[in-house]
Amino acid sequence: MKLTRRVAAIDGRRCAKCNLCVRTCPTGALKPPRVLYSRCTGCGLCTYTCPRGAIEMATRPSLAAYLLIGVLALAAVSAAGLILLTPYLYPSHAQTLNFTANVTLPTFTPTNATVPTGEEAAGAGSGFG
Structure with missing residues (x-):
């Protein structure tokens, strides 16, 4: 997506309104001293046609x-x-949060579970326990 584009810009003080640029423009974008920016494609043909150099290419949004x-x-x-x-x-x-309160997390212990101790916990023959 391009955010700028090149279009013709006519200097009204230098334009003699000879309409040479109007005849050259392939899109009909020129109405001296105005330019219809919605039609101008930025080809630049008008800049070469103007005998007084009143047309320049400009960057527009x-x-x-x-x-x-x-x-x-x-x-x-x-x-x-x-x-x-x-x-x-x-x-x-809306709830107020108390960041100074102690938080306890519930623990989960499955039913019928036994906690290994001694050599069972360390693994038989591992050298621990």
Whole structure:
């Protein structure tokens, strides 16, 4: 996805409105001293045709750039709104946490289990026990 594109830019002070560029433009994007950016493909033919050098190629943001900016702005506003509204949406579910309390974890012991001791625990002949 390209965020910029090359398009023609006409200097209105230097343009004589001779319309040579209009006849050369394959897409009909030129209406001196204006350029229809939605039609301009950035081919540059108009820059060679202009006898006064009033047309130059310029870099402009593409439609994808504007869409990306819009999506990012919408996401930022949505996230900010969610952050601000969360305490009001779920007030009854809010719990305070006590980080100084001792926590005991339950242990699981299967029924009918025996705990080996002595040589059973170390393994017979291992040298332990």
